[in-house]
Amino acid sequence: MQDRQIWRMPKVSETVGARPATIYEWVRKDKFPKPVKVSPRFSGWYSDEVLDWVNTRPRA
Secondary structure, three states, rough: OHHHHHHHHHHHHHHHHOOHHHHHHHOOOOOOOOOOOOOEEEEEEHHHHHHHHHHHOOOO
16 A cells, blocks of 8 residues: 655646636635645645545546
């Protein structure tokens, strides 16, 4: 099992395949995991939560 990492927006956006504005909209609508605040100027997402979200999406 991989260590739990905190990913910044560029990595999350690349992994999910959506623009940052879309991801933040999903967060507001409780359709995507919420970011965690690490410090006053740094927040990100837990990598395992993002990957779990991706793996639960219907395949096209």
